Amino acid sequence: xxxxxxxxxxxxxxxxxxxxxxxxxxxxxxxxxxxxKKERVESLIRKYDFRPNTFxxxxxxSKTRIIGIISADIRNPFYSNMVVECEIAADALGYTLMxxxxxxxxxxxxxxxxxxxxxxxxxxxxxxxxxxxxVTDLDYAERINRLQExxxxxxxxxxxxxxxxxxxxxxxxxxxxxxxxIISLGHKDIAFLGGRDDVKSTVDKRLRxxxxxxxxxxxxxxxxxxxxxxxxxxxxxxxxxxxxELKKMPSAIISINDFTAVGILHALAEKGYSVPKDISLVSxxxxxxxxxxxxxxxxxxxxYKTFGEQLVRCxxxxxxxxxxxxxxxxxPDALVIRDSCRNYEQ
Amino acid sequence: xxxxxxxxxxxxxxxxxxxxxxxxxxxxxxxxxxxxKKERVESLIRKYDFRPNTFxxxxxxSKTRIIGIISADIRNPFYSNMVVECEIAADALGYTLMxxxxxxxxxxxxxxxxxxxxxxxxxxxxxxxxxxxxVTDLDYAERINRLQExxxxxxxxxxxxxxxxxxxxxxxxxxxxxxxxIISLGHKDIAFLGGRDDVKSTVDKRLRxxxxxxxxxxxxxxxxxxxxxxxxxxxxxxxxxxxxELKKMPSAIISINDFTAVGILHALAEKGYSVPKDISLVSxxxxxxxxxxxxxxxxxxxxYKTFGEQLVRCxxxxxxxxxxxxxxxxxPDALVIRDSCRNYEQ
DNA sequence: TTGAAAGCGCTAACAC
DNA sequence: GTGTTAGCGCTTTCAA
Numbered sequence: 221x222x223x224x225x226x227x228x229x230x231x232x233x234x235x236x237x238x239x240x241x242x243x244x245x246x247x248x249x250x251x252x253x254x255x256x257k258k259e260r261v262e263s264l265i266r267k268y269d270f271r272p273n274t275f276x277x278x279x280x281x282s283k284t285r286i287i288g289i290i291s292a293d294i295r296n297p298f299y300s301n302m303v304v305e306c307e308i309a310a311d312a313l314g315y316t317l318m319x320x321x322x323x324x325x326x327x328x329x330x331x332x333x334x335x336x337x338x339x340x341x342x343x344x345x346x347x348x349x350x351x352x353x354x355v356t357d358l359d360y361a362e363r364i365n366r367l368q369e370x371x372x373x374x375x376x377x378x379x380x381x382x383x384x385x386x387x388x389x390x391x392x393x394x395x396x397x398x399x400x401x402i403i404s405l406g407h408k409d410i411a412f413l414g415g416r417d418d419v420k421s422t423v424d425k426r427l428r429x430x431x432x433x434x435x436x437x438x439x440x441x442x443x444x445x446x447x448x449x450x451x452x453x454x455x456x457x458x459x460x461x462x463x464x465e466l467k468k469m470p471s472a473i474i475s476i477n478d479f480t481a482v483g484i485l486h487a488l489a490e491k492g493y494s495v496p497k498d499i500s501l502v503s504x505x506x507x508x509x510x511x512x513x514x515x516x517x518x519x520x521x522x523x524y525k526t527f528g529e530q531l532v533r534c535x536x537x538x539x540x541x542x543x544x545x546x547x548x549x550x551x552p553d554a555l556v557i558r559d560s561c562r563n564y565e566q
Numbered sequence: 567x568x569x570x571x572x573x574x575x576x577x578x579x580x581x582x583x584x585x586x587x588x589x590x591x592x593x594x595x596x597x598x599x600x601x602x603k604k605e606r607v608e609s610l611i612r613k614y615d616f617r618p619n620t621f622x623x624x625x626x627x628s629k630t631r632i633i634g635i636i637s638a639d640i641r642n643p644f645y646s647n648m649v650v651e652c653e654i655a656a657d658a659l660g661y662t663l664m665x666x667x668x669x670x671x672x673x674x675x676x677x678x679x680x681x682x683x684x685x686x687x688x689x690x691x692x693x694x695x696x697x698x699x700x701v702t703d704l705d706y707a708e709r710i711n712r713l714q715e716x717x718x719x720x721x722x723x724x725x726x727x728x729x730x731x732x733x734x735x736x737x738x739x740x741x742x743x744x745x746x747x748i749i750s751l752g753h754k755d756i757a758f759l760g761g762r763d764d765v766k767s768t769v770d771k772r773l774r775x776x777x778x779x780x781x782x783x784x785x786x787x788x789x790x791x792x793x794x795x796x797x798x799x800x801x802x803x804x805x806x807x808x809x810x811e812l813k814k815m816p817s818a819i820i821s822i823n824d825f826t827a828v829g830i831l832h833a834l835a836e837k838g839y840s841v842p843k844d845i846s847l848v849s850x851x852x853x854x855x856x857x858x859x860x861x862x863x864x865x866x867x868x869x870y871k872t873f874g875e876q877l878v879r880c881x882x883x884x885x886x887x888x889x890x891x892x893x894x895x896x897x898p899d900a901l902v903i904r905d906s907c908r909n910y911e912q
Numbered sequence: 913t914t915g916a917a918a919g920c921g922c923t924a925a926c927a928c
Numbered sequence: 929g930t931g932t933t934a935g936c937g938c939t940t941t942c943a944a
């Protein structure tokens with residue numbers, strides 16, 4: 221075990237009585253080889269279960285066909301969905317996805333960037349972390365710019381001061397789907413819980429939230445927008461506690477994501493509110509969490525598959541020098557109606 | 567972008583007026599270099615933001631410090647927890663984890679094995695997929711044996727006909743924690759829902775289930791063990807439907823995992839059963855799902871951190887020729903008591 | 913402490 | 929079609 225008894229192209233060549241070039245040719249398929257030689261080589265390859273050394277290969281032609289991806293944390297289903305779809309898309313294009321998690325630490329983002337660069341990945345995709353921030357670190361932007369000189373960088377989100385390829389979705393549009401659903405059900409007192417004001421996608425949604433209220437002639441109440449430090453169930457739970465302090469409870473709540481929605485559900489249940497009987501709830505992301513909760517959540521779904529495909533397609537095209545569009549917008553997501561909303565009756 | 571304008575060790579050497587060997591020495595730190603030269607080289611490295619080409623390096627010393635891991639599907643929190651802990655552990659030891667998903671397809675397992683072998687990973691870790699099967703494919707075992715001749719293979723699970731390194735947990739022990747809790751609460755009619763009889767960990771649990779009943783003098787009822795094709799909420803839902811067909815409902819249910827438990831919860835709620843009022847429920851894995859459901863689930867927790875550490879430690883030691891123990895048993899997990907069980911009253 | 917040079921295993925240009 | 933050979937960028941003897 222762990223011995224370097226590896227068969228090389230030379231061994232194969234020797235035993236087959238041909239040159240290494242010929243072996244290489246049958247390996248790459250880049251040139252014609254006389255059938256009988258080809259057959260001899262191939263049978264030797266099978267015999268020794270030979271696999272060409274990737275490093276020698278990469279060193280020689282400086283193409284790794286690896287795409288790096290740095291996600292925030294695949295334990296969050298939003299990211300794992302995204303990452304797996306990217307993996308599938310990359311595989312379909314003959315690329316390998318190298319998956320890394322920054323786990324919420326800026327220093328990890330830097331470390332991973334170094335690592336991927338050193339691994340000679342042909343493109344790097346960034347989802348979550350710095351690319352979610354409303355205002356970008358100068359330091360980070362600089363690091364990315366330096367990287368961009370060698371390797372294309374594709375992000376979901378934004379990065380001021382860089383010209384990364386971007387693949388995004390119209391968060392405002394998504395918000396409007398949720399709002400329209402709620403409003404069509406007769407709700408007017410609609411709170412928006414969760415999220416932070418340093419996160420771009422959240423800010424985009426909040427902007428649209430106010431805009432929608434205005435459009436439908438519903439008065440805006442500052443106190444109905446409630447921050448939460450974390451995008452998880454605790455965040456939802458805490459935000460709901462603040463909601464309880466208000467004199468008037470809303471009849472509907474929009475939650476920044478499924479996890480937060482579950483926290484909201486717990487908090488409401490504790491206080492004796494029933495969903496959807498007393499309060500309706502819509503959320504975003506449509507992860508499996510929305511299927512698991514009771515009641516199941518009406519949620520605006522992310523189209524993970526399309527997203528993954530676009531991210532990877534962009535990465536591959538950029539890597540191959542095909543100059544894809546610098547800013548790709550994914551078609552808006554669809555609302556998946558489940559059991560957490562109902563008609564509002566006076 | 568994507569240009570090969572990369573600075574090499576030669577450029578650095580030339581500009582610093584030293585040989586490439588010297589540059590290499592400061593890079594690896596494997597030999598002493600006169601301070602002034604060292605300083606000159608280092609400043610050049612900074613100046614050009616130089617990073618040695620990993621492939622050349624690997625080719626030269628045939629050490630990649632990469633460990634491959636093939637998990638079933640990181641969209642399942644059980645695997646993402648495991649994988650992230652492995653990633654953290656690997657990083658701490660100076661290794662990189664290459665994460666792949668077989669997504670339930672045998673062919674993918676083979677493809678990924680090839681890919682990892684070609685990438686020259688120094689060890690491969692297998693969790694989920696073939697290693698979960700009660701009886702191993704001969705074909706697969708053979709593939710693994712061939713791989714083992716070059717690279718150590720570490721598995722969570724089993725693989726008949728191979729002598730992979732194994733890191734496992736005593737599933738029976740875990741089951742007994744769940745049972746003892748339930749029994750101590752006064753329950754006697756205890757059903758065990760979910761899981762398939764071709765999965766080893768499930769079979770282990772079922773064996774212990776019967777054993778525990780015997781030990782406590784509780785009659786065993788065949789019909790209280792219910793299979794489910796899938797280990798997700800649908801599996802739980804379906805298994806519960808079968809339970810409804812029985813003349814007598816149990817007072818407690820043990821669920822094969824958290825997802826299944828949620829399906830059970832949904833099915834019970836539909837029929838008007840309340841948990842824990844009417845029926846108590848315990849499950850396994852203690853993923854975040856058990857925190858999210860209503861009621862929150864009492865669950866026997868996996869110690870993901872320890873598991874990840876042991877898996878990676880074993881991989882690294884084997885890779886470095888240190889001959890770790892061939893079979894490692896993780897300390898049994900702990901029961902996390904939440905809100906899904908209660909005392910049984912006649 | 914340092915430099916020259918021989919690999920590491922493969923690809924591709926070049927000549928035949 | 930096929931073989932020879934020059935790299936690819938780095939590490940590591942071996943001498944000096």
